[in-house]
Amino acid sequence: IHFILLFSRQGKLRLQKWYTTLPDKEKKKIIREIVQIILSRNQKTSSFVDWKDLKLVYKRYASLYFCCAIEDQDNELLTLEVVHRYVELLDKYFGNVCELDIIFNFEKAYFILDEFIIGGEVQETSKKIAVKAVEDSDMLQETVEEYMNKPAF
Amino acid sequence: MPAPIRLRELIRTIRTARTQAEEREMIQKECAAIRSSFREEDNTYRCRNVAKLLYMHMLGYPAHFGQLECLKLIASQKFTDKRIGYLGAMLLLDERQDVHLLMTNCIKNDLNHSTQYVQGLALCTLGCMGSSEMCRDLAGEVEKLLKTSNSYLRKKAALCAVHVIRKVPELMEMFLPATKNLLNEKNHGVLHTSVVLLTEMCERSPDMLAHFRKVRQLFSQLVPQLVRILKNLIMSGYSPEHDVSGISDPFLQVRILRLLRILGRNDDDSSEAMNDILAQVATNTETSKNVGNAILYETVLTIMDIKSESGLRVLAINILGRFLLNNDKNIRYVALTSLLKTVQTDHNAVQRHRSTIVDCLKDLDVSIKRRAMELSFALVNGNNVRGMMKELLYFLDSCEPEFKADCASGIFLAAEKYAPSKRWHIDTIMRVLTTAGSYVRDDAVPNLIQLITNSVEMHAYTVQRLYKAILGDYSQQPLVQVASWCIGEYGDLLVSGQCEEEEPIQVTEDEVLDILESVLISNMSASVTRGYALTAIMKLSTRFTCTVNRIKKVVSIYGSSIDVELQQRAVEYNALFKKYDHMRSALLERMPVMEKVTTNGPTEIVQTNGETESAVLETKPPLSGLQPASQANDLLDLLGGSDITPVIPTAPTSKPASAGGELLDLLGDLNLTGSPVSAPAPQIAQPPFLLDGLTSQPLFNDVAAGIPSITAYSKNGLKIDFTFERSNTNPSVTVITIQASNSTELDMTDFVFQAAVPKTFQLQLLSPSSSVIPAFNSGTITQVIKVLNPQKQQLRMRIKLTYNHKGSAMQDLAEVNNFPPQSWQ
Numbered sequence: 009i010h011f012i013l014l015f016s017r018q019g020k021l022r023l024q025k026w027y028t029t030l031p032d033k034e035k036k037k038i039i040r041e042i043v044q045i046i047l048s049r050n051q052k053t054s055s056f057v058d059w060k061d062l063k064l065v066y067k068r069y070a071s072l073y074f075c076c077a078i079e080d081q082d083n084e085l086l087t088l089e090v091v092h093r094y095v096e097l098l099d100k101y102f103g104n105v106c107e108l109d110i111i112f113n114f115e116k117a118y119f120i121l122d123e124f125i126i127g128g129e130v131q132e133t134s135k136k137i138a139v140k141a142v143e144d145s146d147m148l149q150e151t152v153e154e155y156m157n158k159p160a161f
Numbered sequence: 162m163p164a165p166i167r168l169r170e171l172i173r174t175i176r177t178a179r180t181q182a183e184e185r186e187m188i189q190k191e192c193a194a195i196r197s198s199f200r201e202e203d204n205t206y207r208c209r210n211v212a213k214l215l216y217m218h219m220l221g222y223p224a225h226f227g228q229l230e231c232l233k234l235i236a237s238q239k240f241t242d243k244r245i246g247y248l249g250a251m252l253l254l255d256e257r258q259d260v261h262l263l264m265t266n267c268i269k270n271d272l273n274h275s276t277q278y279v280q281g282l283a284l285c286t287l288g289c290m291g292s293s294e295m296c297r298d299l300a301g302e303v304e305k306l307l308k309t310s311n312s313y314l315r316k317k318a319a320l321c322a323v324h325v326i327r328k329v330p331e332l333m334e335m336f337l338p339a340t341k342n343l344l345n346e347k348n349h350g351v352l353h354t355s356v357v358l359l360t361e362m363c364e365r366s367p368d369m370l371a372h373f374r375k376v377r378q379l380f381s382q383l384v385p386q387l388v389r390i391l392k393n394l395i396m397s398g399y400s401p402e403h404d405v406s407g408i409s410d411p412f413l414q415v416r417i418l419r420l421l422r423i424l425g426r427n428d429d430d431s432s433e434a435m436n437d438i439l440a441q442v443a444t445n446t447e448t449s450k451n452v453g454n455a456i457l458y459e460t461v462l463t464i465m466d467i468k469s470e471s472g473l474r475v476l477a478i479n480i481l482g483r484f485l486l487n488n489d490k491n492i493r494y495v496a497l498t499s500l501l502k503t504v505q506t507d508h509n510a511v512q513r514h515r516s517t518i519v520d521c522l523k524d525l526d527v528s529i530k531r532r533a534m535e536l537s538f539a540l541v542n543g544n545n546v547r548g549m550m551k552e553l554l555y556f557l558d559s560c561e562p563e564f565k566a567d568c569a570s571g572i573f574l575a576a577e578k579y580a581p582s583k584r585w586h587i588d589t590i591m592r593v594l595t596t597a598g599s600y601v602r603d604d605a606v607p608n609l610i611q612l613i614t615n616s617v618e619m620h621a622y623t624v625q626r627l628y629k630a631i632l633g634d635y636s637q638q639p640l641v642q643v644a645s646w647c648i649g650e651y652g653d654l655l656v657s658g659q660c661e662e663e664e665p666i667q668v669t670e671d672e673v674l675d676i677l678e679s680v681l682i683s684n685m686s687a688s689v690t691r692g693y694a695l696t697a698i699m700k701l702s703t704r705f706t707c708t709v710n711r712i713k714k715v716v717s718i719y720g721s722s723i724d725v726e727l728q729q730r731a732v733e734y735n736a737l738f739k740k741y742d743h744m745r746s747a748l749l750e751r752m753p754v755m756e757k758v759t760t761n762g763p764t765e766i767v768q769t770n771g772e773t774e775s776a777v778l779e780t781k782p783p784l785s786g787l788q789p790a791s792q793a794n795d796l797l798d799l800l801g802g803s804d805i806t807p808v809i810p811t812a813p814t815s816k817p818a819s820a821g822g823e824l825l826d827l828l829g830d831l832n833l834t835g836s837p838v839s840a841p842a843p844q845i846a847q848p849p850f851l852l853d854g855l856t857s858q859p860l861f862n863d864v865a866a867g868i869p870s871i872t873a874y875s876k877n878g879l880k881i882d883f884t885f886e887r888s889n890t891n892p893s894v895t896v897i898t899i900q901a902s903n904s905t906e907l908d909m910t911d912f913v914f915q916a917a918v919p920k921t922f923q924l925q926l927l928s929p930s931s932s933v934i935p936a937f938n939s940g941t942i943t944q945v946i947k948v949l950n951p952q953k954q955q956l957r958m959r960i961k962l963t964y965n966h967k968g969s970a971m972q973d974l975a976e977v978n979n980f981p982p983q984s985w986q
Binding site for chain 1: 317403
């Protein structure tokens with residue numbers, strides 16, 4: 009996987025994880041381009057888009073689009089499963105996750121992703137273990153109060 | 162100073178902003194607060210501030226002033242700090258930043274930390290974005306962790322190793338010992354990442370690949386080990402931890418299949434060892450959900466790539482066939498992609514699914530349509546061409562514009578290869594021209610014209626259909642060009658109303674001229690198209706009987722056209738009417754059947770542009786047809802004046818069908834000395850060269866001793882040298898070989914060399930060796946010019962060079978006057 013993007017239906021970025029090195033300007037340009045491409049696709053199309061020399065695999069969950077860019081030899085159908093697994097992890101951690109959870113706890117979303125994928129490859133295939141690692145790490149935080157108050161929206 | 166606001170507070174506040182400007186204002190205010198807080202070196206709230214900064218960074222605002230703060234957080238002892246610090250590093254501190262390397266020491270320490278979660282943070286960060294230097298420094302630590310018994314760390318270390326290998330491939334060897342017992346783990350995370358690591362190593366290095374195929378890992382060889390693991394996954398009962406819709410750890414299954422693919426590629430033994438398990442997976446996997454299909458897909462890819470037995474291959478293609486019928490678009494998409502890869506090798510098997518593939522042309526998804534189109538073209542053969550073409554033509558009609566050019570080209574190619582009859586072929590071309598006329602590629606026009614001339618018996622039918630087509634609409638340029646050319650050539654057939662294939666239409670000469678004139682006048686016509694139309698009108702002056710005066714009038718009007726090209730032509734045609742009327746009918750006679758040129762070749766048009774004398778025509782219809790390509794006209798420009806014989810740059814070809822004959826005759830008038838002027842007759846069949854007919858082949862054996870070569874042109878890094886040869890058998894002939902070289906640091910492409918000589922000479926250009934002059938004088942283009950100089954006049958030449966260099970089109974004219982006397986005396 010080269011990068012993962014999460015964005016809303018209005019095109020607002022909610023998470024960006026890059027596994028390749030690119031200049032900031034370039035990243036912004038790519039994000040704009042891809043968001044436009046995916047938002048303009050209708051329901052009847054497949055979940056795969058050929059883009060430059062990569063393949064984009066995307067899926068919409070409620071109001072959020074999850075998009076992965078994979079290489080030519082990667083398995084698109086499996087990538088859909090990867091995306092789905094990430095959503096399941098978020099759901100298990102937050103309990104019935106919704107977009108607001110990810111907005112207000114974006115750093116947690118990153119932590120969870122980092123327990124699932126490293127360097128663009130899956131590191132853990134067990135839901136239980138991945139989520140437990142994040143929860144155990146949470147326990148290590150010196151003050152739970154610190155900046156992680158779960159606010160009432 | 163009050164405590165900085167909490168992260169969530171900030172997020173909530175920013176979200177209340179109603180306009181972009183309001184948001185920007187809030188952000189700027191907060192950034193200022195954060196900056197001053199950083200300046201105060203506040204340890205307590207640094208973490209909170211960086212977290213806020215990261216949020217603002219995601220919104221698109223600059224956050225580079227937080228980079229150093231991330232480093233301080235990483236170095237802190239508090240886990241909270243480290244967590245945010247590493248996150249910030251991954252977002253802000255990629256290897257392009259100057260301070261990136263400062264992380265190395267911190268990471269090194271944390272890799273040896275007592276808390277596994279800290280170690281995990283370090284491994285993760287290194288594995289996601291470590292630079293090459295960092296990887297080199299820390300590879301040893303990673304290798305150590307790869308051997309630990311802690312599975313949490315081991316899996317992360319494995320992926321970190323993958324990243325290190327990607328960044329610094331030379332370090333691969335270092336990780337080899339640690340891989341010995343990686344697969345003996347029970348832990349799926351470690352197994353999965355180990356397979357990824359092994360895959361990376363095998364893909365990168367053939368040596369590694371060979372090693373893994375042969376050497377015994379701890380307890381057994383790699384392939385059997387993988388097969389065993391895979392078998393366990395499939396056969397074992399329900400395991401809740403790794404289950405996805407009833408399938409046990411599909412991620413691991415797919416990765417194993419992929420590694421097996423690499424191991425089995427081009428290796429009979431390995432392939433044989435996996436035949437059974439592949440068959441088992443292919444038949445037993447549940448296909449109701451996407452996850453099962455993902456595994457099947459990978460299995461199919463593996464089967465097709467290794468040396469599998471044919472039964473297995475057929476099984477794989479059948480799976481793909483079933484995929485094609487699946488309702489799920491994604492599945493159809495991957496099926497088409499895979500079939501495209503296998504259609505060359507397993508052609509017959511794929512043919513069986515042809516009708517399903519053709520149905521996919523009607524799908525709504527753009528990517529599916531494209532793949533279906535490519536696959537359809539790959540499947541066209543002599544048997545199914547009529548049916549397939551019907552579908553493809555229908556597709557051309559209704560598809561998106563981005564497909565039309567490719568589809569049109571594909572149809573032309575396929576039609577040319579498999580056309581069952583000439584009429585069908587012409588009908589198909591007509592259909593393409595009328596439905597997608599403006600998307601047809603430019604080079605298709607000359608190909609079509611050539612095709613049409615070759616179908617002699619269809620001329621009347623063709624011209625009639627073309628005429629009808631542009632009557633309604635003359636906006637599609639390629640269509641109009643082909644139609645104009647045909648009307649010009651076969652206008653007489655059109656008005657005489659002879660047509661066998663279909664009902665002949667009644668057309669008068671005036672009506673034909675009407676349509677051609679409309680093309681000339683119309684704003685929609687490109688300059689090239691107008692050229693075609695004017696020439697066509699001129700040709701009709703010999704084919705039509707009643708309207709010659711009208712034609713004369715039209716031609717003279719365009720003598721003052723603003724368009725230089727048109728003006729040039731009109732002036733010449735006018736001259737034909739006035740001064741050379743006796744030559745007109747011969748010049749404008751029917752073009753002969755052209756030699757067939759393969760569409761794949763670099764050469765295209767076989768049209769020879771000749772001005773010829775019809776005086777002594779015996780055998781074949783003369784090479785007539787005034788088709789002054791812009792080349793000829795440019796060269797006329799070169800030499801100025803109106804009394805110059807246009808040169809015959811037959812650059813693209815070396816087979817002017819029967820040109821030899823007539824020029825011989827021309828030359829006959831010019832008093833050739835010493836050479837046996839054989840009768841025109843034998844020319845038709847072979848000698849490609851105009852002047853070869855004069856002498857026996859090969860021409861150049863009788864080389865006059867050492868004529869000094871000259872540098873004809875040297876400018877802007879482009880140098881053109883001329884070397885000379887004279888033939889003893891025909892002293893009027895000088896053969897010049899040009900060599901073009903390029904001393905700049907960029908290649909010159911699309912190089913075209915043209916030449917013109919004064920009236921008393923004859924010149925022939927043969928095909929160049931290529932059209933690209935490589936940079937740094939690393940190669941040359943050679944081209945042969947033959948000059949006939951019967952009057953032994955001093956050789957002069959004007960040359961015109963066009964090429965592309967450094968992204969811009971270059972053009973230059975030059976005169977060559979330094980020919981050595983030995984080359985022409």
